[in-house]
Amino acid sequence: MNLRTKLLLAQVPLIAGLIALGVTGRAATTTLGRSSELILKDNYRSVLAAERMKEAIERIDSASLFLVAGRAARAQAQLDDNCRRFEAELAVQEGNITEPGEIESTRRLRERWTAYRGALDRFQSRPAGERADAYFTGLEPLFLGVKGAADEVLSINQDAMVAKSERARRTAHRLDLVMLTATLLVALLGVAASSVVTTRLLRPLGVLGQAVRRLGEGDPEARAVLAGRDEIALLAREFNTMADRLDQYRRSSLGELLQTQQEAQSAIDSLPDPVVILGVGPGDVRNVNQAAESLLRLRVGANGGAAADPAIRDMLERVRDHVARGRGPWAPRSLDEAVRVVLPDGERRLLPRATPLYGEAGEVAGVTVMLEDVTRLHRLDELKNDLVATVAHEFRTPLTSLRMAIHLCVEQVVGPLTAKQEELLHAAREDCERLQAIIDDLLDLSRIQAGRMVLDRRAVEVAALVEAVLEAQRGAAAERNLTLAAEGLAERDAGLVDADAERAQLVLGNLLGNALRYTPAGGRVVVRVEPGEKSVRFLVSDTGPGIAREYHEAIFEKFFRLPGQQGGAGLGLYIVKELVQAHGGQVGVESDAGQGSLFWFTLPRPREAP
Numbered sequence: 250m251n252l253r254t255k256l257l258l259a260q261v262p263l264i265a266g267l268i269a270l271g272v273t274g275r276a277a278t279t280t281l282g283r284s285s286e287l288i289l290k291d292n293y294r295s296v297l298a299a300e301r302m303k304e305a306i307e308r309i310d311s312a313s314l315f316l317v318a319g320r321a322a323r324a325q326a327q328l329d330d331n332c333r334r335f336e337a338e339l340a341v342q343e344g345n346i347t348e349p350g351e352i353e354s355t356r357r358l359r360e361r362w363t364a365y366r367g368a369l370d371r372f373q374s375r376p377a378g379e380r381a382d383a384y385f386t387g388l389e390p391l392f393l394g395v396k397g398a399a400d401e402v403l404s405i406n407q408d409a410m411v412a413k414s415e416r417a418r419r420t421a422h423r424l425d426l427v428m429l430t431a432t433l434l435v436a437l438l439g440v441a442a443s444s445v446v447t448t449r450l451l452r453p454l455g456v457l458g459q460a461v462r463r464l465g466e467g468d469p470e471a472r473a474v475l476a477g478r479d480e481i482a483l484l485a486r487e488f489n490t491m492a493d494r495l496d497q498y499r500r501s502s503l504g505e506l507l508q509t510q511q512e513a514q515s516a517i518d519s520l521p522d523p524v525v526i527l528g529v530g531p532g533d534v535r536n537v538n539q540a541a542e543s544l545l546r547l548r549v550g551a552n553g554g555a556a557a558d559p560a561i562r563d564m565l566e567r568v569r570d571h572v573a574r575g576r577g578p579w580a581p582r583s584l585d586e587a588v589r590v591v592l593p594d595g596e597r598r599l600l601p602r603a604t605p606l607y608g609e610a611g612e613v614a615g616v617t618v619m620l621e622d623v624t625r626l627h628r629l630d631e632l633k634n635d636l637v638a639t640v641a642h643e644f645r646t647p648l649t650s651l652r653m654a655i656h657l658c659v660e661q662v663v664g665p666l667t668a669k670q671e672e673l674l675h676a677a678r679e680d681c682e683r684l685q686a687i688i689d690d691l692l693d694l695s696r697i698q699a700g701r702m703v704l705d706r707r708a709v710e711v712a713a714l715v716e717a718v719l720e721a722q723r724g725a726a727a728e729r730n731l732t733l734a735a736e737g738l739a740e741r742d743a744g745l746v747d748a749d750a751e752r753a754q755l756v757l758g759n760l761l762g763n764a765l766r767y768t769p770a771g772g773r774v775v776v777r778v779e780p781g782e783k784s785v786r787f788l789v790s791d792t793g794p795g796i797a798r799e800y801h802e803a804i805f806e807k808f809f810r811l812p813g814q815q816g817g818a819g820l821g822l823y824i825v826k827e828l829v830q831a832h833g834g835q836v837g838v839e840s841d842a843g844q845g846s847l848f849w850f851t852l853p854r855p856r857e858a859p
């Protein structure tokens with residue numbers, strides 16, 4: 250059954266009620282009509298007949314008086330005419346007896362009429378002179394009797410008419426009440442029945458609506474189960490089909506997603522180096538590849554990092570912190586940042602490299618860390634350092650005797666020199682000095698690299714330290730035609746620093762040497778001291794070519810020289826940095842191309858004696 254039929258059916262109780270009401274109404278009007286019809290048929294005709302009979306008998310009576318008066322001709326016609334009319338009306342009355350007592354009155358009328366007719370015939374046959382007597386004695390009393398009987402019939406019927414119309418009025422009143430009650434009842438029942446049916450009809454819509462809502466809220470199992478073949482049931486079936494398709498689609502895209510995930514997993518598993526994907530919370534390991542699992546014993550989970558070596562754990566936390574704070578990817582600057590891990594099959598060096606994973610809103614949602622195995626590179630580095638150390642060490646002794654020999658020659662201890670020879674030997678001595686400086690740097694480097702550097706820390710006077718370095722370099726400054734000045738030394742609180750005096754001199758000497766070396770003739774080099782409460786800051790500024798900002802970090806790396814620069818081996822600043830850091834101080838540069846340079850470093854104050 251379709252929805253239209255059902256909706257129409259829902260109106261049926263109301264329509265049925267209306268029909269019932271119509272039938273009742275019709276019955277009521279019929280009843281009322283019939284009662285007025287009855288009055289007309291039963292009584293009105295009798296009333297009419299009685300009136301006419303009364304009139305006829307009156308005319309007959311007056312005709313009799315005409316006969317008394319001797320007007321025979323006029324009287325006769327009137328007599329005949331009215332006798333006929335009386336007869337006819339009496340016959341009508343006799344055929345229309347409807348009321349109780351009417352039959353007796355009619356019979357009485359008939360009897361009196363018959364008696365009157367007999368008396369009238371006799372009266373007519375009398376000679377004219379006797380008629381007056383006969384009228385008053387015989388005929389008139391009979392006439393009054395007939396009239397009285399006709400009046401009786403009349404009043405019986407008139408009374409009946411009044412009674413019947415009264416009854417009809419009461420019936421009409423009763424029917425009025427019945428109709429009113431029936432109308433109210435039908436309206437009530439009809440509305441109630443229709444609303445019950447309509448509610449039942451609309452229930453499936455509720456079921457369907459609920460299923461749609463549940464599906465919308467993400468319940469993939471939501472279906473609308475409806476029996477029947479109407480439009481709502483069809484709609485529910487369509488909805489279920491749609492929900493099935495959605496489910497299939499969801500499952501299939503889930504499958505694709507799983508496949509893609511497996512592919513990605515096997516791709517990172519195939520990498521020989523450990524790869525770790527971290528969440529932003531501490532200890533949160535989201536994913537690891539096989540290498541990370543087997544080499545580092547890292548597990549996926551909220552505290553997946555706990556299983557790993559403490560060095561690895563610290564390194565991972567450091568890298569995560571850097572990336573999660575939004576400082577961008579983490580890239581290693583040198584092999585020194587590699588973390589040493591001891592594994593059953595030997596020692597490994599792992600160099601971390603991290604990139605952020607972004608969430609939907611662009612926030613850092615995780616960190617991918619790749620630990621590059623740089624064990625072999627590190628080994629090569631070590632070999633290189635060993636080689637450098639050996640070579641530098643082996644060069645030292647021959648170089649010393651070479652320097653000594655040249656010195657003796659230049660001083661002409663072994664004999665006089667020609668001007669040309671002296672010039673050549675001077676050049677050779679300068680190159681020997683440079684070679685000596687490089688070898689010293691290399692030896693320092695190898696000591697630092699081997700971790701064999703032991704600081705001999707004492708309380709060192711700042712003023713003396715700076716003086717010693719200035720003293721050593723004054724000659725070079727004069728030679729290069731540079732002004733060399735010291736500032737801040739007069740202040741009393743220049744005081745002491747806690748340092749290895751020889752190493753501290755080396756640091757300041759290196760910076761001052763660079764300033765003197767790279768500043769063109771006529772320039773000015775200043776050494777300044779800024780005493781602080783916990784540390785002393787040493788500054789070396791020059792009016793040289795300056796250093797572009799992009800090299801500020803790189804110049805502190807080993808073997809780095811600015812492009813196009815001649816000079817040392819690019820080790821001086823590296824050694825400076827390492828030595829200052831070993832003292833617990835800091836080092837930096839402020840400069841830009843063409844602006845001169847300002848190098849600074851700090852050394853700590855000696856700790857107060859307890």
Ligand code: ADP
Nearest residue numbers: 763764767804810811814817818819820821822
């Ligand atoms: P080097 O032994 O070659 O001087 P350093 O490590 O001391 O190596 O210095 C690295 C590089 O930094 C130098 O090659 C030079 O280009 C640059 N540099 C160092 N000091 C200065 C300075 N005062 N003015 C300009 N450039 C400098």
